[in-house]
Structures are given as C-alpha cells and as structure tokens.
Amino acid sequence: TLPRLPGARPCIPKDFGHGSLVCVCNATYCDTLDPLVLPAVGSYVKYESSKAGKRLERSEGRFQSSLRTPGSAAGGRWCHRGTPRHQGLSRGLPAGLLLTLNISALYQHVKGFGGSLSDAAAMNILKLSQPAQDNLLRSYFSESGIEYNLIRVPMACSDFSVRPYSYDDVPDDYELKHFRLADEDVRMKV
DSSP states (O other): OOOOOOSOBOOOEEEOSTTOEEEOOOSSOOOBOOOOOOOOTTEEEEEEOOTTSOOSEEEEEEOBSSOOOTTOOTTTEEEEEOOTTOOSTTTTSOTTOEEEEETTOOOOOOOOOEEEOOHHHHHHHHTSOHHHHHHHHHHHHSTTTTOOOEEEOOSSOOTTSSSOOOSOOSTTOTTOTTOOOOHHIIIIIO
C-alpha cells in the first residue's frame, strides 16, 4: 500500500509560458490538500485556483439563515448576498447577486468526482518512473490527495488517441464475433 501523506503540501509551480502554471509532481513530491472536512451547517468551504497563482486555496464563509426570499420556509433556505466588501464566496460577484440554497429540496445524488483516463493521459502516466506514477495516482485517488472515486474511460479511440481504432470493424457483425479490445485498452486502460 502507498503511505499516506500528512497535511497539505504546497504547489511547486512550473511555468510553461503563456500564463500556464502547473504544479510539479514527480517521484519525490506532489502537492496535496489537508484532509477534506465537511463544514458546519450554514457554512461553506471554497477552493479557488487562478492564473494569478492560487492553487486550490481554501477559504471559509457563513450563509445568512435570517435572510428570507419570497416563498422561503423558515429554516429551509440559506442565502448569501454578493457585496463588494464581503470576503469569500461573493468576492468578485456583482453586488445584489443572491445565492439561495434550498436545503429542503434535493434534486440529484452525487456519486462522486473524477476525471477521464484517455489514451494520451495513460501514455504520459506510463512514461513516468514507478515512484512518480505512485505519487501521481496517490495525488488523485488517496485520502492525502483529491480523493477521486470515479474515472471515465473512452470506449475505443477518442480525439486523444494516437490512431483511430474500434472494437469490431467487421461489417454486419451483429453478434460481435470479431469484438476485440485494442492493444491500447489492454496495456493502458484495463
């Protein structure tokens, strides 16, 4: 098993020009966050990144539970009004903007968060040394990283593949007798 890294480790920026900063992740170092903790009821936590150099910078704030909007039931909504002088969520938002969270109405269930593992991503990961691969994967999937729990894998090739391919190029093969995973799938994605 991979050892757990304690606490946050700051980004070591690398500039690729054109205002494109990335955080260095190699065999000995990757930036990490403090363990995620849910905020108290009526509070929020915001993580912000920017071209100016912020990298998942954490800030906290409180919603106003006393601000009522038309049709709101007591205790059912938390509101936050954007003002130029307020720190946190409303900074940079137009004055008068009202964000209302109706905590009594749920519309969807979030299964998790993640990213895409394309051929290009897999090829680049496989070019890293084993310790760098471990560090990178830890930064995505572990408790000391951003805790991804979902990955989208394209079926056959995508626009991030080095060649076009599919799983069954035989016309009229409705029973999929010629179905085969491509080498890219076996080597890099499965």
